[in-house]
Amino acid sequence: MKDQRGVPTSASNQESLAIYEQALRALNVYRGDPVAIIDQALAADPDFVMGQVFKAQVSLTMWERSVLPTVTASLAKLGELDNRCNDRERAHAQALRLWAGGDWRGYKDALDRLLVEHPRDLLALQVGHQADFFLGDRDNLRGRVARALPAWSREDPAYGFVVGMHAFGLEECGDYGRAEEAGRHAIELEPDDSWAQHALAHVLEMQARQAEGIALMESRVEHWAQEDNTFQFHNWWHTALYHLDQGMPDRALDIYDRHIRADPAAVQLMMLDAVALLWRLHLNGHDVGRRWDELAAKYAGGEEIGFYAFNDMHAMIALTATGRDADAARLLKSAEAAADKGDTNAIMLREVGLPILRAIRAFGAGRYGETVDQLMPVRYRASLFGGSHAQRDILHRTLIEAALRGGDKALAHALAHERIGQKPHCPFSWGLHRRATQ
Numbered sequence: 001m002k003d004q005r006g007v008p009t010s011a012s013n014q015e016s017l018a019i020y021e022q023a024l025r026a027l028n029v030y031r032g033d034p035v036a037i038i039d040q041a042l043a044a045d046p047d048f049v050m051g052q053v054f055k056a057q058v059s060l061t062m063w064e065r066s067v068l069p070t071v072t073a074s075l076a077k078l079g080e081l082d083n084r085c086n087d088r089e090r091a092h093a094q095a096l097r098l099w100a101g102g103d104w105r106g107y108k109d110a111l112d113r114l115l116v117e118h119p120r121d122l123l124a125l126q127v128g129h130q131a132d133f134f135l136g137d138r139d140n141l142r143g144r145v146a147r148a149l150p151a152w153s154r155e156d157p158a159y160g161f162v163v164g165m166h167a168f169g170l171e172e173c174g175d176y177g178r179a180e181e182a183g184r185h186a187i188e189l190e191p192d193d194s195w196a197q198h199a200l201a202h203v204l205e206m207q208a209r210q211a212e213g214i215a216l217m218e219s220r221v222e223h224w225a226q227e228d229n230t231f232q233f234h235n236w237w238h239t240a241l242y243h244l245d246q247g248m249p250d251r252a253l254d255i256y257d258r259h260i261r262a263d264p265a266a267v268q269l270m271m272l273d274a275v276a277l278l279w280r281l282h283l284n285g286h287d288v289g290r291r292w293d294e295l296a297a298k299y300a301g302g303e304e305i306g307f308y309a310f311n312d313m314h315a316m317i318a319l320t321a322t323g324r325d326a327d328a329a330r331l332l333k334s335a336e337a338a339a340d341k342g343d344t345n346a347i348m349l350r351e352v353g354l355p356i357l358r359a360i361r362a363f364g365a366g367r368y369g370e371t372v373d374q375l376m377p378v379r380y381r382a383s384l385f386g387g388s389h390a391q392r393d394i395l396h397r398t399l400i401e402a403a404l405r406g407g408d409k410a411l412a413h414a415l416a417h418e419r420i421g422q423k424p425h426c427p428f429s430w431g432l433h434r435r436a437t438q
């Protein structure tokens with residue numbers, strides 16, 4: 001049988017495949033729980049290969065240690081079902097094995113190859129796109145989707161989602177004009193595509209078009225912040241950034257309290273947005289009260305430490321901001337041990353993660369010169385440990401703040417101009433310049 005896009009599957013049960021389509025749609029629009037939907041199919045039909053593949057692939061897009069048991073369980077089942085799998089399904093299983101073994105780059109590459117053969121495999125495209133994001137591979141954020149696009153046509157029901165992913169890839173590659181065009185086209189085709197909305201949010205962030213950004217987010221809030229939208233916290237985060245850079249920290253904090261604040265059971269992705277906003281406020285000298293405590297307490301638990309360097313950076317920030325130096329020292333030790341392994345996270349840590357962790361810890365201790373020394377050489381290649389330009393801006397902000405607080409006015413002045421060169425109309429850039437020249 002084939003799925004709705006004509007991709008061959010080994011499924012023989014029409015009902016299972018119908019549930020797969022529902023789960024895939026939920027994944028495309030980031031609404032509800034796609035895994036809970038596919039679990040319905042697996043409960044009735046445990047041998048449904050694409051059900052097992054879907055469950056593992058979607059679970060791992062959280063990119064945290066807690067999902068390993070789920071991925072491993074699906075892989076065990078896929079091992080039993082190997083003789084039923086077609087080549088594409090086997091390629092999914094092989095990619096999953098690489099991910100579970102910590103070879104995230106191998107996983108990403110395996111999905112690239114799979115998509116060359118099956119460019120209409122929408123699951124592979126979306127999780128591959130996410131992997132490019134977690135690995136900071138901006139060229140492939142654009143390239144992977146561009147390679148698949150010719151196999152899609154405007155008449156395809158999910159075409160808009162492919163355009164939305166392309167928009168984000170274009171944006172991360174700095175092609176803002178085409179990114180905006182693609183993003184607007186995508187939300188025309190699929191008004192509830194919150195990933196395309198997010199691509200537009202990035203374009204406006206990178207071009208410092210804060211007022212337009214606020215208007216775009218507020219005017220379409222019913223399309224990206226529905227009650228069951230699981231990505232809304234991140235689009236709220238982008239909205240808060242606009243307010244912050246316009247000099248409205250109270251508005252940013254209000255958004256934090258209502259939409260971003262991570263509950264104790266939160267996933268790492270939510271926690272890091274919470275940390276990233278509080279740290280920007282903290283760097284700007286705003287008091288955020290007790291808001292750090294719940295985040296720091298959760299990080300201090302340590303369950304996710306040493307798994308993914310980008311998450312570790314945010315953990316280090318929360319521990320540093322709350323003066324938990326013993327926990328921060330433990331985190332650094334775990335990260336140093338993780339850097340000796342042979343997996344992708346170890347490469348990330350060695351290349352950029354460890355100096356960044358040391359830089360943040362030094363900032364917390366007031367050793368601003370050390371922060372500058374650690375951050376200067378790595379900040380431009382920090383994409384190696386993942387995230388977006390907007391997320392990694394935290395490094396540039398920390399660096400300039402360290403220069404200012406450490407009394408290195410010449411460096412602060414130069415860095416302010418670097419920022420003004422990128423965002424000439426941003427009030428925040430000029431605020432830094434003022435402080436550097438006082």
Ligand SMILES: [Fe+2]
Binds near residue numbers: 202234
């Ligand atoms: Fe984003």
